[in-house]
Amino acid sequence: MEWRLAPGTGFCEVGGELLFLDLRRDRYLALRGKERMTFDRLRFGETGDEGAMTQLAGSGLIVAGNGGRAIRATEIIVPDDDLSASAARSGSGWGTALAAARSLIWARRAMRPARLARTAEYLAAAKADRAGAGKQSEAEELAAGFAASRWLIPIAPRCLVDALALDRILLRRGVAATLVFGVRLNPFNAHCWLQTERTILTGTAAEARNFAPILTVG
Numbered sequence: 001m002e003w004r005l006a007p008g009t010g011f012c013e014v015g016g017e018l019l020f021l022d023l024r025r026d027r028y029l030a031l032r033g034k035e036r037m038t039f040d041r042l043r044f045g046e047t048g049d050e051g052a053m054t055q056l057a058g059s060g061l062i063v064a065g066n067g068g069r070a071i072r073a074t075e076i077i078v079p080d081d082d083l084s085a086s087a088a089r090s091g092s093g094w095g096t097a098l099a100a101a102r103s104l105i106w107a108r109r110a111m112r113p114a115r116l117a118r119t120a121e122y123l124a125a126a127k128a129d130r131a132g133a134g135k136q137s138e139a140e141e142l143a144a145g146f147a148a149s150r151w152l153i154p155i156a157p158r159c160l161v162d163a164l165a166l167d168r169i170l171l172r173r174g175v176a177a178t179l180v181f182g183v184r185l186n187p188f189n190a191h192c193w194l195q196t197e198r199t200i201l202t203g204t205a206a207e208a209r210n211f212a213p214i215l216t217v218g
Contacts, residue, residue: 003042003053003062003071008117010074010215011061015185020061021122021214026113028183028190028214035059036121043071076180076213082200086140097149099169102157107164120179120217123167125174127218136196140173142166143201163194163202167218170194177201178218182215202210 005011008023020032031039038052043045056062060215062071110119146166150157167179182191191211194201200208 001053001062002066004065004073004183006063008120009061010181012073012183012210012214014183017185019183019212019214021190021216022060023117023215024141025060026116028188029059031061039131044074046063050211050218073164074122074213074215076178076216077197078180078200078205078213079197079200080194080205080209082203083144083207084109084204086144086199095150096145097152100149100165101144101153101155103165103168104161106142106168107161108155110164119164123137123164123171123179123217126171128170130171130174130176135175139177139196139201140199141172142173142175143199144169158169159190159203163192163218166194166202178207179215180213181215182208183214184211206212 006022006024009020011018011020013019018036020029020031021027022029022072034052035056038049039055039061042053042056053062053153057064060081067142143166146169150162155161163179167177177196180193180195182193183189189211191203191207192202193208195208
C-alpha cells in the first residue's frame with residue numbers, strides 16, 4: 001500500500017523534534033517514539049510494517065493513496081528582504097483601503113478552525129490557475145498599498161488574517177505569492193506570512209527567519 005501526507009498537512013524538523021501542522025484539525029503536534037520511527041521509515045522509503053502504518057494513519061497525518069507526491073519535509077527559502085527594503089511605493093487611497101477592508105473581513109471568516117483547511121485548498125487551486133502570473137514587483141506594490149492602508153481598518157493586526165487578506169487581494173489581480181506557516185521551539189510559537197521569492201510581503205523578514213517553514217500554500 002502507498003501512503004502520502006493527508007491534505008492540509010505539512011511537517012518539518014526543528015531542534016531534533018519532528019513537528020506537524022494539521023490544518024484540518026487545527027493543531028500542531030510532534031511525533032515521538034514508535035510513531036516517529038514508523039514515519040521516518042515511510043519518508044525515507046524503507047519497507048515498513050503495514051500494521052504500524054495503518055496505526056499511524058489513525059493520527060490523520062497520512063492517508064492511503066496512489067500517485068501521491070513523495071513525503072518530504074517542507075522546504076522554502078525565506079527571503080532576507082521585506083517591504084522596507086523594496087522599491088515599491090503605493091498610496092493608501094480609499095479604493096485601496098476598501099479592498100483591504102473587504103479582504104480582511106473575508107480573512108477573519110476564512111481563518112476559523114472549521115474553514116482554514118478549505119481556505120488553503122481554495123488558495124492553492126487559485127494559484128495553480130495563475131501559475132507564473134504576475135511579477136514580483138507588482139506583488140510588492142500591492143502589498144505596499146495594503147500595508148499603507150492597514151491603519152485605517154479597525155481589525156486587529158494578526159499574522160494569519162493579514163497574510164490571508166493580502167493573498168486574496170493579489171489573486172484578484174492575477175498575482176500569486178506563497179503563504180507560509182512557520183514554527184519555532186523553546187518556547188513553542190507559530191507564525192504565518194506571505195512572500196515572493198525575494199520579499200516578505202507581510203510582517204518582517206527578521207521575524208519570518210526566526211521560524212522554520214512547516215507548510216506552504218502556493
